[in-house]
Amino acid sequence: MSIEGSWSIHAVSACVSYVLPGFSPDPAPSAYYAALFTDDADPDGGGNTEPTTGGYVRKAVTLTSSGLLTYHNTAHLVWPPISAVSIAGLALMDDLTAGDAWAWWNFPVALDATGGIRLASGELVIRLSDTR
Amino acid sequence: MPTGAWSVYAKTAMLEYAIPGSSPTASPTAFWCALFIDSANPDDSSTNTEVAVTGYARFETVIGGVTSSPFVAANPADLDFSAMDPVTVNAVALYDDDTAGNCYAYWALDAPLIAVAGVIIPANELTLEGERF
Numbered sequence: 001m002s003i004e005g006s007w008s009i010h011a012v013s014a015c016v017s018y019v020l021p022g023f024s025p026d027p028a029p030s031a032y033y034a035a036l037f038t039d040d041a042d043p044d045g046g047g048n049t050e051p052t053t054g055g056y057v058r059k060a061v062t063l064t065s066s067g068l069l070t071y072h073n074t075a076h077l078v079w080p081p082i083s084a085v086s087i088a089g090l091a092l093m094d095d096l097t098a099g100d101a102w103a104w105w106n107f108p109v110a111l112d113a114t115g116g117i118r119l120a121s122g123e124l125v126i127r128l129s130d131t132r
Numbered sequence: 133m134p135t136g137a138w139s140v141y142a143k144t145a146m147l148e149y150a151i152p153g154s155s156p157t158a159s160p161t162a163f164w165c166a167l168f169i170d171s172a173n174p175d176d177s178s179t180n181t182e183v184a185v186t187g188y189a190r191f192e193t194v195i196g197g198v199t200s201s202p203f204v205a206a207n208p209a210d211l212d213f214s215a216m217d218p219v220t221v222n223a224v225a226l227y228d229d230d231t232a233g234n235c236y237a238y239w240a241l242d243a244p245l246i247a248v249a250g251v252i253i254p255a256n257e258l259t260l261e262g263e264r265f
Contacts, residue, residue: 007150009262013203015146016262019138019236020195020205021162031152063151069143071151102150128143 002072003105005126008043008091011102029094029102033058034077034124036117041089043101048091051113054082058096063126070127077124079117086110087117090124133224133239133253136260140175142236160228160236164190165211165258167251172223174235187216187250190230195260203262207255214250221245224258 007015010026017025035058040047050056059079063071089106093099103126111117138146141157148156166172167183174180191211198204222245225238237260245251 009201009203011150012262013200015149016203016205016260018149018156018159019142019145020260021160022194023197025149028149028156029152062153069140069147071147128147 002123002125003107005092005103005105005124006042007103007126008101010043010100026100032061032063032092032094032102033096033099034061034073035091035093035101036079036082036087036113037089037091038085039088041091041101041104041106043091043104047088051082051085051087053085054113055080056082058093060096061092061124066122066125069129070125072122072126073119073124074121076121077117077119079113081116082113085113087113090119092126133257133259134242136226136237136239136258137173138237138260139173139235141234160234163193163195163226163228163236164230164233165193165207165253166190166225166227166235167213167219167221167245168223168225169220170222171240172225172235172238173240174225174238183216183219183221185217185219188213188219190227192230193226193258195226195258198256198259204259205262206259207253207257209255211253211258212250213247214252216247216250218249219247221247221251224253226258 017023148154
């Protein structure tokens, strides 16, 4: 099953600035790293609490085109067990430890991280609307 | 005038800018405003008829930032088509060239502009939003 993500305000501003003459967009990301959040992954809202236990680290993510204005995660994403936390969402960050969030997903049901987290290829979908 | 719509060409460039490893098309260096007698939607080009009356030429157009969150941009100055002959305008678009090029955004007008002695599109009439997609 796939989940459709949202772009952050940072991403929208950078991308729109890229196509407007005279604007200076923030640099394009050179790579993405998936970060997990225990509360809310929306970088423009509250929450954004990343796990700090169990050897948790962000995972490198590549995206593959899957149609008009649509991309998905190319490979599966696996985290080993992360102590007793539930994971509410995930964001694509442009840095392994800090940086800006470009896109984010909140899961319909929080994921139990005690047995590890595994997301299948194609589960994270991000797109732009082609209707306006 | 309603908020403009980004073309698929522009959205593709935006999206590729945000995807590591992509090679997005180069940023436009300038915009020119074009007027259409029917539709300006480049993604449904069957009825895109640009104005061709005497005195008409695309008008070089600056789009400036208005607000950053949410991102809104607009034309800070009037767009002066006052030298063209009478015509009815139903849509407006931004191109990256003064005669050809690629369409980046377009506006379908709620009501046609009846140009008796040219048209001036006032400042801040052409708005574009950085939607949250």
